[in-house]
Amino acid sequence: MASDDLLQPARRQFALSGIALGVAALLPAGAAAQTPAAPAQASGPIVLHGVSPRLTVHALDTFHGAAATGLRIDFSRLEGASYKLIRTVTANANGRSDEPLLIGESYQAGDYELLLHVDEYFTRKEAKLPTPPFLSKVPVRIRVVNVAERIHLPIQFGPWSYTYSRGS
Amino acid sequence: MTGITTHVLDITTGRPLSGLQIELYDVATDPPTLLNKTRTNPDGRTDAPILPAASARMGQFELRFHVGDHFKAADGLSDVVPVRFAIFDATQHYHVPMLCSPWFFSTYRGS
Numbered sequence: 001m002a003s004d005d006l007l008q009p010a011r012r013q014f015a016l017s018g019i020a021l022g023v024a025a026l027l028p029a030g031a032a033a034q035t036p037a038a039p040a041q042a043s044g045p046i047v048l049h050g051v052s053p054r055l056t057v058h059a060l061d062t063f064h065g066a067a068a069t070g071l072r073i074d075f076s077r078l079e080g081a082s083y084k085l086i087r088t089v090t091a092n093a094n095g096r097s098d099e100p101l102l103i104g105e106s107y108q109a110g111d112y113e114l115l116l117h118v119d120e121y122f123t124r125k126e127a128k129l130p131t132p133p134f135l136s137k138v139p140v141r142i143r144v145v146n147v148a149e150r151i152h153l154p155i156q157f158g159p160w161s162y163t164y165s166r167g168s
Numbered sequence: 169m170t171g172i173t174t175h176v177l178d179i180t181t182g183r184p185l186s187g188l189q190i191e192l193y194d195v196a197t198d199p200p201t202l203l204n205k206t207r208t209n210p211d212g213r214t215d216a217p218i219l220p221a222a223s224a225r226m227g228q229f230e231l232r233f234h235v236g237d238h239f240k241a242a243d244g245l246s247d248v249v250p251v252r253f254a255i256f257d258a259t260q261h262y263h264v265p266m267l268c269s270p271w272f273f274s275t276y277r278g279s
Binding site for chain 1: 197236240242243244245246247248249250252254255256257271273274275276277
């Protein structure tokens with residue numbers, strides 16, 4: 001019971017956070033500065049259950065406890081012996097690409113690379129790190145085998161670690 | 169201790185992953201230069217540091233873990249997992265472990 005009571009307001013907060021951002025923009029600068037720092041949750045959880053086959057990505061910054069908004073990702077496909085750039089995407093307010101990386105006709109079996117510009121991301125965040133940093137350009141290489149199945153790719157990263165997995 | 173060491177653990181069994189092929193490349197060169205190629209021992213480590221202390225230097229390196237050959241999962245998420253990182257201070261030790269399953273990969277600077 002107690003945990004339900006605690007969870008419900010949190011869920012409402014997710015739903016309302018978009019509105020709160022709009023309100024914050026209307027407040028005087030002083031009021032905005034007093035707002036406690038909190039993980040950026042620009043929108044609520046996104047449910048992908050039942051959607052058509054596609055490749056989606058979600059990048060989270062574990063150093064700041066927030067969506068990796070602004071993270072640049074070069075998305076490439078292995079052609080012969082080298083990875084050929086398909087396009088570069090930037091993680092949106094929710095840490096996702098605005099559009100799926102692959103969907104419909106473009107969702108083809110093959111080997112793909114997401115090159116995460118982690119160095120550029122933490123430089124912009126003014127994180128104090130060695131030069132060069134431990135992680136600079138992080139390649140995440142995945143294989144799409146069955147295009148009848150959707151692949152969601154959550155990536156959690158910090159300046160000293162990263163994790164990726166098959167999600168849903 | 170200096171140089172690079174690694175340790176591979178299979179999170180599906182909770183045990184070290186032995187017999188996994190690992191390579192170390194210098195990725196500051198184009199194409200990357202193979203520095204070492206070995207397999208993990210029964211403890212999931214390499215018998216000798218993959219970059220020995222005597223060879224420790226600043227630079228950009230990449231470990232490649234051949235997980236696909238090991239797991240042989242038809243729908244495995246990754247075949248070869250690269251971990252690209254810098255040695256920014258050659259007097260430090262860089263322990264870079266890999267925790268994995270066919271659908272999950274995690275790495276970090278350890279100690």
